[in-house]
Amino acid sequence: DMVKNPTYTGITPEFWGNMDMLSGEDEWVFWGTPNCGKGQPSQIGHTGHPASPARFKNTRIGVRG
Incomplete structure (x- = not known):
């Protein structure tokens, strides 16, 4: 699902390693x-x-604070 104005958290290498599609x-x-x-x-x-x-x-999204 597309997310508008997302917030997210993660460890950098894991975050970019979780990218599975790029236009x-x-x-x-x-x-x-x-x-x-x-x-x-x-x-x-x-x-x-x-x-x-x-x-x-x-990827954990919707993180606040």
Whole structure:
């Protein structure tokens, strides 16, 4: 089942080892801010993280606090 705005917990190697499906490049979306402006004179650096939908098995979701 698809989960909107998920929270999850786990140990990093186990979490990524539980990924059993990853979509292809057609589903790739760039998330984040368009740029990080700073410096004198002004400089612009592109920021964000591209990601595509993935499916994880045996992952604890809905964790609060």
